[in-house]
Amino acid sequence: MAGVLPRGDRLPSLTGLRFLLAGVVLAGHVLTLGRFFEDQGVYEAADASSMASAAAVSSFFLLSGFVLAWNASPADTAVRFWRRRLVKIFPNHVVTWTLMLGLLMATGTAALLPVPDPGPGEAVRNLLLVHAWVPDMADFSSVNPVTWSISCEAFFYLLFPLLIRPVRALPARLLRPVIALVAGLVVTMPLVAMAVTDEAAPGSWSPLSTERWWLIYFFPPVRLLEFVLGLVLARAVQLDRWPTLRPRWPLLALAGVFAARTELPEEYLWGAATCLPMAALIPALAIRDIEGLGSRLGRRGPVLLGEASFALYMVHFPLLYEIRVLLDRRTFDTVTAALLSLGVSAFCVAVSLLLWRGVEVPMMRHFARPRGRSVSAASPAPGDRTAPLRQQDPAP
Incomplete structure (x- = not known):
């Protein structure tokens, strides 16, 4: 396919997929949090956009596990791995944390979410990335x-x-049963949450109680299941124990889930309902790259934007917050609001490219690995589809 990056040691379609997922989150937040439209009928689509954003985050967890397992080298060490991940995520996090905290202090209002401004404890827990463990919206x-x-x-x-x-x-013969087991646990978690948490109080702004929402969506051990599913899927692809599937079929299944969303319990709209189609799509795209077929997501433009997707994910909320404050929460006619939404989205992408190039890339270049050392790529195991060589870092 013209314009596709050369086949070799990368899975470019998965890098391009990262931008698509980050773009879904961005679009959902511009719609539901930006609230630029004076026509309130536009927000009838908010349930679909919230579900799409939740599906994108679930897919990030799957993709993270898949790519890290794909890259994993027996020659690597835990300390080296942790160092690379720290250098990957923390500089962007510190920059955007500082920016957002400064904006909150300057404006004195949480303009986008129904939560109080963070106190010192919440701010520190957020900086240290332990805030998702606290079942309080003021924290997570x-x-x-x-x-x-x-x-x-x-x-x-x-x-x-x-x-x-x-x-x-894992023996090759057990990969599919383990995948089925983990996928079953993902789908079961909403039922567990429904059994152990209370429903939302009458008149609440959310259809889920904070405790139930936190347990389903934010609690790290529950979301670990999607990450583990990604790990095992990658191993199945490496050992040629996963069927070749055209991406259209998982996408059709995903469309079916969205079409049926009004019939699903609210608890399933936060990732569990869409996890299985996305868990089929990621290996399907990877196998196309392995076989040299590629996809539109593997073209240079999506890949470049995919490399900056973590920066986009991290910086878009502070930018959207500041724009909302500057506009004094005004609303606009449909055409103006649509153009404004597109402009805000493009602005967020442009700033994310600057953050990626100015912070993430140099930090990874200079500090991700000890000087004078390199980690050899993993050798393919017998029966491997391909050797898991170097692949773009999988953070959002």
Whole structure:
């Protein structure tokens, strides 16, 4: 396919997918939090956009596990791995945390979310990426609210050196049963949450109680299941134990889930309902790259934007917050609001490219690995589809 990056040691379609997922989150937040439209009928689509954003975050967790397992080298060490992940996520986090905290202090109002301004405790827990462990919206939505998912990722990274060993040791014949087991646990978690938490109080702004929402969506051990599913899927692809599937079929299944969303319990709209189609799509795209077929997501433009997707994910909320404050929460006619939404989205993408190039890239270049050392790529195991060489870092 013309314009596709050369086949080799990368899975470019998965890098391009990262931008698509970050773009879904951005679009959902511009619609539901920016609230530029004076026509309130526009917000009838808000339930679909919230579900799409939740599906994108779930897919990030799957993708993170898949790519880290794909890259995993027996020659690597836990300390080296943790160092790379710290250098990958923390500089952007510190920059956007500082920016958002400064904006909150300057404006004195939480203009986008129904939460109080963070106190010192909430701010510090957010900075240290432990805030997703606290079942209080003032914590898990504090400062830069999207970082709750990075708090989950930090937990996954901590466990990864322990998890990858048993995944790598799994006999090929057990890969599909383990995938089915983990996928079943993902789908079961909303039922568990419904059994152990109370429903929302009458008249609440949310259809879910804070405790139930936190347990389903924010609690790191629950979201770990999607990460583990990504790990095992990657191993199945490496050992040629996953069927070749055209991406259109998972996408059709995903469309079916969205079409049926009004019939699903609210608890399933926060990732569980869309996890299985996305868990089928990610290997399908990877196999196309392996076989040299590629996809539109593997073209240079989506790949470049995918490389900056973590910066986009981290910076878009502070920018949207400041724009909302500057506009004094005004609303506009449909055409003006639509153009404003597109302009705000483009502005967020442009700033994310600057953040990626100015902070993330130089930090990774200079500090991700000890000077004078390199980690050899993993050799393919017998029967491997391809060797898991170097692949773009999987943070959002």
